[in-house]
Amino acid sequence: MHRRRIAAEKREETLAAQLERSDGRWSWRQENARRWAVVKERCYEIQDHRYFNNFFLALIYVNTVLMAIEHHGMDEDLERGLAITNFVFTFFFTLEVTIKMIGLGIFAFGFPKYIRERTNQLDFFIVATTLLEIALTSVASHIGWVRSLRVLRAIRPLRALTKSSGMRLVLKSVALSIGAMVNVSVVVLMFFVVFGILGVQVFAGRFYRCNDPDVAHRRECVGEFYDVTSLDVVPREWSNAYLNFDNLYRALISLFVVSTLDGYGQIMFDALDVTGVDEQPKQDNNPAAFLFFLAFIVLCAFSLLNLYVGVIFYQFSRIRMLSQTSSIDLTEEQKEWAEMCKSVLRMQPLKVLPPPKQLWRKLPFSIISHRYFDPGIMVAIIGSVLVMATSRHDESAEETEAKENVNVAFTAVFIAECGLKIAAMGFREYWSSNWNKFDFFIVCSSIVDLCVGFLSTSFARLIRLFRLSRMFRLIKSLKGLKSLFETLIVSLPAFWNVGALVLLLFFIYSYLGVWTFGKTIRGDSLNEHANFETFQMAMLTLFRVATNDEWVGLMRDCSVTPGSSRCTLADENCGSWSAYPFFISFVVIVSMIMLNLFTAVIIENFENMQDHEEWKLSPNVLEGYVESFREFDDGSGTISGLDLERLLRKIPPPLGLGHGTSRVISVHFIKSLNVPL
Template sequence: MSLRRETVSTFNIIVWLEVLNLFLALLLASFGSNVLSEREKEDDDNKIGEAIDRIQRCIRFIFRLIFRAFCRKKRKKIKIIESITNETIYLNQSLAGTDDLINNIPCSTSINIDNKKIKPNGLLVLTNEAIEPIEDIEMKSLNNNNNPTSPTILSYDQILQMPPDCCPRIISKHVGRFKYIVPESIQQKWTYLRSKAHRLVEHRFFEWLIIASILASSTTLALEDINTRQQPKYYSILHSFDQLFTIIFTAELVLKWFAYGIKNYFTNGWNWLDFLIVVVSVLGSLLDGLGVADIPAFKSMRTLRALRPLKALSRFEGIRVVVNALIGAIPSIFNVLLVCLVFWLIFSIMGVQLFGGKFYKCVYHDTHDRVNISENVTNKIDCLNKNFTWENSRVNFDNVVNGYLALFQVATFKGWIEIMADATDAKDIDVQPAQESNVYRLVYFVLFIILGSFFTLNLFIGVVIDNFNQQKRKLGSGGSIEMFMTDDQKKYYNAMKKMGNKKPTKALPRPRFPIARFFFDLTTNQKFDIFIMMCIFLNMLCMCLEYHNQSRIHERILGYINNFFVAIFTIECGMKLIALHYKYFTIPWNVFDFIIVIASILGQVLGEIMANYFVNPTLLRVVRVARVGRVLRLVKGAKGIRTLLFALAVSMPALFNIGLLLFLVMFIYSIFGMSFFAYVRKAAGVTEIFNFETFPNSLIILFQMCTTAGWSGVLQALTNDRPPDCDPTLKLPSHRGDCGSMAIAIPFLVSYLIISSLVVVNMYIAVILENFSQAQEDVQQVNKN
């Protein structure tokens, strides 16, 4: 058995290293310049159609322009001015013409109406002829307007801040019939309140309040762990905060409806997301108020509160730009998923035909290990007669859905050795498996790994990069990397690119003082740089010679060698300081060298002091870590490494935004995990550290699974739903004892792996490849110049 597993492992390593890299290279090449060149040819063929379309749009634009020029005066009277009597005119308080009023007043320093120039901060009076300016008149409050015949006076800023229609046009059309029945004062108060609400929701302090509420609400969700539920007072406080945040988010929703209008509110996709989150929160609070929130049928509704951190998507620009870029890749990602489903469906059906019902085996009741050959068990009847357990493997091919799950484990190379072992050992239905009874079935898994894993899963990388290439063509010279940056981050990105392309325009002056001139000539000599690089390399080799439990003599010799190199680097730093004076610190690499030298000296001094005064040896090792910084000085002389580091530095804003999105995904799944699997019995991949009992532990296990490491063990623990693996009769808040749920665990883990590992993590690869390619192009361009 051990020999068979070693052979399989060796085969796995060879295939994974060779074939995977080959397929990845082919996919990236296919999604590279060839695809773009083919699409450029297609674009050339469509230029005639685009030209005709532009001509047609130009003709339609000219006709609209002529129509507007002849009908402007008439439309102004119809849309802006509403005559009620011959002497006075009032603003339509039903807001039917507010949008037209706002759109017809340009935002400029002044406006011309009937050859009269009006300042923006002036006052406007609506009369039956035109908009006339009124100067030196105090604006009366709309609430205190007691004269029904006096004109309504509005400032220019207030006209621009007039809120849009509250309801859709169909509703406003019918409601507008009652404007003559409703008193004028009520209509004016309604408009006044809506304008104030609009000013409130647009104020930056209101936005900060909502952001603070989102962060505080997310914190309360993270604190509701297995320990909090055992403390009723603490849990009641968190519950009160949860109700408070529900009220705040509901009030925000109502204010925005009141300010923007229901129609305009739902024209924004981010507002739809906020609306759904508020609805879920309100329903959860209603269920709590009715006392039915703990019923298993309604508990899932309360669990949906975990979606509340998604409100951060519309507030934090860094996450929002990444999501917007990702939305553009959704069609391509969906196509890849469809291809995977089609490929995997074929293999799943084949797996059902080959292995359906054949993964059952006779096991010991306590350990779940397969019974020994000495027990002489050949089929299911013998197993039951001898009081053993006839048990099926957790991952099997009994149906197409189970086959998909088994293939997903094989494609991610986690837990697939056990699946392949069950397949090669299986004989027939209700027959006890025997070791390697059908070795030829390995061909099935080899074909699936090549076609279903190396090819289809790696298409995700190709699709993401291809989508970025398309966006790059649309954005122009900025590149696709700017899709993941905010405006401020784009400024940092452009500044870094300019700094990388910039060459020194003025050489350092040669000092006049003889000693300084000597050190200047010495330190600027290329041979001196080579000597320093050799010292750095030798120092790195000496640091690699340290090992655990080394002899006293060996430790002393390495200490002398280290002191020698510290002295050389200190002398180098001193000579450059004498030669360059204060200009030494104008060169970034010199500042870096100076910091490394100071850290090395402090490490030596503090190391000796700690060793003499019997300080904890752990602190001594931490201080000596500063010596590792000397290795980084090799970067100064390695041009290729500098290019890589420059690409990484330029990528930092985009990588930071993608990291925020990944953290948000992990945060939401952590809340879901604590709600569903906090009390699951520890087994397989769920341990004392890797579990869903607390928020930090949930983040750790999810971070582990975003690399696809150990997720098969976590799946095994979360799908333990019957004795003896768990006890569903335990009285715990989960209503399932310490059992998991296969119906919840499988969608939970599979969806998380697709989002985090196959999509978000691949975005890191795409961003770094894009910046590295851009950095190489910039270096080549600088060298040509």
């Protein structure tokens, strides 16, 4: 019995100890879960704070600016400082990703929710590549391909896309166009291959020539000859043209250059001069080659490549319409009704000033209210612009003095106009109009121009440029010009979004160019005016490439090899084969696609303006109603009952009755409105 009692007591003690340990583990789990819940809640509050995205957007901008400072041959102190800032920015960007994942749940469960968003996918990819680049360069920076991972930093500015809704809209339109652009690319590539194969069959091996024009065959291109250009004896060389059709790869590059319409003249001239393999070309020996280039330019450059613009324009218009009307399933009548309601809500009555009570303000008020006052000012503006347009370099002193006197007279007219309006309206009422602010700015600049006109400084010449801004006042008087100007104003927000995305692409390619071609030896096109040695010069060079201005020469100089140039592998100043995908992709993405989005924006807004004119209640009809209402307004924003009939008979349908309406019909119509008179 004693043994059993001892065994039972031991079992009870063991069970009590197990229960105590179990309760401890359970309480620890509860405490741990509570702490994680608090951390998750705090992380969610942080990422949901209004300054969270703004803070990291500012970090992205600062990081972008510091990246623009990097280049080959930096000072050690500068390079060390930029390396430290790189670690700091990487820490903050990694912290941002971590906070977002914790805010959506514990790491294992929050990651699927986090990575589901497209913007988070881009952020995570950029942070992951940054950490990979830092890790590899820290342990194996002496390896060449590891050092080249520095170019991965070029994609960091893409994180700005996740913070800007406007840029995401433009990028979304481009992304949704990828499927259609792939189809277009297949068709374009088919034509390129067909023309490329034909070019190889006709021109392969025939673009070679000797630098001595008197040589007729390759076997004669030996020895030396007297060069009349350099006035020296030089060795004869049998060389090939940079752009040729020796194989399909070279033919496709040559055809792409032709499709951009930049530098294709030299290729066509070489094709016109071909004779036979290993034979010296002769001028215009093969005139049929012109038909080859004519057919390719018409089919590909003028037609097929513009399909890219059409595809992006369609998607851009579709997405903008979806964002504005919230549905793409609306009928044309429903779209018209939605846009018309927006136009009506934006309309405001034109303010009519009541006659002033002060005696000294009545005369200025009667002058500016006269029907010939505004037309007279318009005539003065046109005269002022015409006088400035007659200036020339070799004019006599008498002509210059006469024009300055006329300009002083016009300036006095504009000063008098400004003074009369301020006296009649009061400065507060005068300043409430944006056009009056613009007029006041022009008058002030004209006064400054008169004060410094006797100086020949750059500041004085800059001030004189403000005289030309007077012609912008014609916009508010000419209805057609005003419509075009409004189209431009409406397009400005979209211009900003497209321009920001284009600038982002310029930055990425400039950074890549600095670290890929920054040490390349200079050549004929890669010179002091166009190179990738610094970020600023890279931006200017790419702007030149975007305008298709002699970019082929830059691509040639950036792809030089030791056998074709004075560069050496030891000095690391040779080019790279990557010049071909670098320049060709930039021309396709930026020059052919992104820059044409500006045209797409203008066309879309202009079409919208024209479509609005076909509405049953067009914006011009609404503006006509507002202007007619102003004629009967006594300054209180209302009209009398008698003026209501006159207003309805003056305004054409559908807002009014028109001039031919009888008085009886007008009275019955007014009664049907149930308007208290």
